[in-house]
Amino acid sequence: MSLVKSGISILRPALILYAMKAVMAMVIILPTMSYLNGKFGFSRLADDFWPVPEGIALVELFWQVRELIYFILPLLFIVSLIYFLIMQFLYGGICACALGDGNSSSEGFFKAGIRYFGGFIKIALAAIPVYLLVFLIADLIGIFIGKLFGLIIGDTGGSIITASVVFLFLYCLNGYVINLRLAQIKNDNSSLRFAIKFTRQVMATRLKHFLALNMMVGIVTIIVLALTFLIMIFISRLDFSMVALIMIFVMQQLIVFMGSFFEVF
Numbered sequence: 001m002s003l004v005k006s007g008i009s010i011l012r013p014a015l016i017l018y019a020m021k022a023v024m025a026m027v028i029i030l031p032t033m034s035y036l037n038g039k040f041g042f043s044r045l046a047d048d049f050w051p052v053p054e055g056i057a058l059v060e061l062f063w064q065v066r067e068l069i070y071f072i073l074p075l076l077f078i079v080s081l082i083y084f085l086i087m088q089f090l091y092g093g094i095c096a097c098a099l100g101d102g103n104s105s106s107e108g109f110f111k112a113g114i115r116y117f118g119g120f121i122k123i124a125l126a127a128i129p130v131y132l133l134v135f136l137i138a139d140l141i142g143i144f145i146g147k148l149f150g151l152i153i154g155d156t157g158g159s160i161i162t163a164s165v166v167f168l169f170l171y172c173l174n175g176y177v178i179n180l181r182l183a184q185i186k187n188d189n190s191s192l193r194f195a196i197k198f199t200r201q202v203m204a205t206r207l208k209h210f211l212a213l214n215m216m217v218g219i220v221t222i223i224v225l226a227l228t229f230l231i232m233i234f235i236s237r238l239d240f241s242m243v244a245l246i247m248i249f250v251m252q253q254l255i256v257f258m259g260s261f262f263e264v265f
Contacts (some may be wrong), residue, residue, distance in 0.1 A: 010264050017260035020090060022253065088124055092116035092177045094264060095181045116181070119190030123180050126192055130174065140168030151230040164222055171218035172211060174263075179203075180211075221262040228255050 043204030142165035150158025176199070183198040184190055203210060232251040238244045 013090075013097060013244055014257070014261040014264045015092070016090060017087075017263060018253075020083075020086060021256050021260065024086075025256070037143070041126055048115065048200075053109045062114060083122075088120040089113040089117050091120055091181060092185075095185050099158070099182060099185055112185075116185055116190065117194070119184045119195070122190070122192040123177060123184075123195065127173075127177050131170065134169055134173050137165065142166045164219075168215060171221070172214045175210065175214040178202075206234045217262065217265060221258075222252045224262075225255060228258065233245065 090113060092115065093109035094112035095117070097109065139162075142162035145165055146158040146160075146162030148158075149161045153161075179202070180192075180195040180198045183195040183202075187198060187225070189195070228251060232248060232255070235244055235247045235251065
């Protein structure tokens with residue numbers, strides 16, 4: 001019974017994250033698809049758009065949308081900013097539920113989102129340069145490890161190892177950022193400095209457990225997402241049809257949901 005309750009407690013915030021990501025994606029995808037359909041609906045170039053534009057079709061696509069660049073870039077910035085702010089709000093409710101802070105009702109969820117919004121914004125902004133730095137370091141380490149494995153399993157396998165190393169580094173960093181959020185909620189203190197100090201004290205005795213858990217879940221995440229991507233690649237090699245298009249859409253949504261599920265987990 002406790003396992004069922006735990007599953008439900010994970011599934012609910014995962015669905016909330018998935019819904020938010022799906023809505024924000026639709027804000028970008030639907031207008032883009034409508035525009036491309038109007039531009040290329042009766043063009044033979046549209047046949048080369050499946051599964052992605054390539055060759056002369058890609059050149060023509062960039063040429064046709066050049067006049068929209070001054071509209072698209074500001075729009076993407078605004079959408080990204082809105083998405084960023086909403087996600088920090090949602091993380092407040094999710095982390096509060098994880099700690100059992102307040103009730104599990106929708107009202108309690110949104111109250112927690114409002115209460116911890118400011119502190120989470122501080123954490124997110126401070127984490128941006130750290131993510132970039134860790135990405136660069138992980139990329140160098142991943143390339144080195146990938147090259148070594150590439151001598152044994154080939155260049156493709158080496159590239160997969162490189163990408164996996166980068167993913168695990170970022171996954172562990174994401175786990176640390178989540179711990180900063182939990183520290184703020186647990187102590188009801190929105191100070192970034194306090195969250196870092198508190199988390200450092202916790203990590204001093206539990207670093208091995210933290211790394212082991214995040215590495216294990218990160219590897220499971222890689223395997224699940226890789227299998228889903230392989231299925232999607234197989235579908236994309238089929239001839240374009242409504243059935244193939246629906247299958248691609250379903251697999252894309254499954255990837256988004258799986259990402260949201262493992263993020264909450």
